[in-house]
Amino acid sequence: MPRITIEFGDDEQSAAREAMDASRLADALRAIDEECRLWIKHGEPAEQERKRLEEIRELVPEFVRDFA
Secondary structure (H helix, E strand, O other): OOOOOOOOOHHHHHHHHHHHOHHHHHHHHHHHHHHHHHHHHHOOOOHHHHHHHHHHHHHOOHHHHHOO
Protein backbone atom coordinates (compact mmCIF):
# COMPACT_ATOMS: atom_id res chain seq x y z
CA MET A 1 0.00 0.00 0.00
CA PRO A 2 1.41 3.41 -0.94
CA ARG A 3 2.24 5.78 1.87
CA ILE A 4 2.55 9.54 1.74
CA THR A 5 4.44 11.58 4.29
CA ILE A 6 3.72 15.27 4.54
CA GLU A 7 5.81 17.57 6.67
CA PHE A 8 4.63 20.95 7.84
CA GLY A 9 6.62 23.84 9.17
CA ASP A 10 5.89 25.13 12.66
CA ASP A 11 3.77 27.96 11.27
CA GLU A 12 1.68 25.48 9.22
CA GLN A 13 0.91 22.89 11.93
CA SER A 14 -2.27 24.55 13.17
CA ALA A 15 -3.72 24.99 9.68
CA ALA A 16 -2.88 21.38 8.82
CA ARG A 17 -4.70 20.10 11.93
CA GLU A 18 -7.73 22.23 11.09
CA ALA A 19 -7.79 20.86 7.55
CA MET A 20 -7.60 17.27 8.77
CA ASP A 21 -10.49 17.88 11.19
CA ALA A 22 -12.66 19.75 8.66
CA SER A 23 -15.25 16.98 8.38
CA ARG A 24 -15.71 16.88 12.17
CA LEU A 25 -16.08 20.65 12.20
CA ALA A 26 -18.68 20.50 9.42
CA ASP A 27 -20.60 17.83 11.37
CA ALA A 28 -20.58 20.02 14.47
CA LEU A 29 -21.81 23.04 12.50
CA ARG A 30 -24.60 20.96 10.95
CA ALA A 31 -25.67 19.79 14.42
CA ILE A 32 -25.70 23.37 15.74
CA ASP A 33 -27.69 24.55 12.71
CA GLU A 34 -30.21 21.72 13.08
CA GLU A 35 -30.65 22.31 16.81
CA CYS A 36 -31.30 26.03 16.24
CA ARG A 37 -33.73 25.22 13.44
CA LEU A 38 -35.65 22.81 15.65
CA TRP A 39 -35.84 25.35 18.50
CA ILE A 40 -37.21 27.96 16.12
CA LYS A 41 -39.63 25.60 14.40
CA HIS A 42 -40.93 23.48 17.29
CA GLY A 43 -40.18 25.55 20.37
CA GLU A 44 -41.84 28.69 21.55
CA PRO A 45 -38.89 31.05 21.89
CA ALA A 46 -39.44 34.67 22.80
CA GLU A 47 -38.86 37.12 19.95
CA GLN A 48 -35.36 38.03 21.20
CA GLU A 49 -34.40 34.34 21.49
CA ARG A 50 -35.76 33.66 18.01
CA LYS A 51 -33.62 36.49 16.59
CA ARG A 52 -30.53 35.16 18.34
CA LEU A 53 -31.13 31.63 17.08
CA GLU A 54 -31.59 32.93 13.54
CA GLU A 55 -28.39 34.98 13.87
CA ILE A 56 -26.51 31.85 14.96
CA ARG A 57 -27.92 29.92 12.00
CA GLU A 58 -26.75 32.68 9.65
CA LEU A 59 -23.20 32.16 10.93
CA VAL A 60 -23.20 28.56 9.67
CA PRO A 61 -21.75 28.62 6.16
CA GLU A 62 -24.22 27.78 3.40
CA PHE A 63 -21.95 25.08 1.94
CA VAL A 64 -22.18 23.17 5.24
CA ARG A 65 -25.97 23.22 5.09
CA ASP A 66 -25.92 22.07 1.45
CA PHE A 67 -24.20 18.81 2.42
CA ALA A 68 -26.48 17.96 5.33
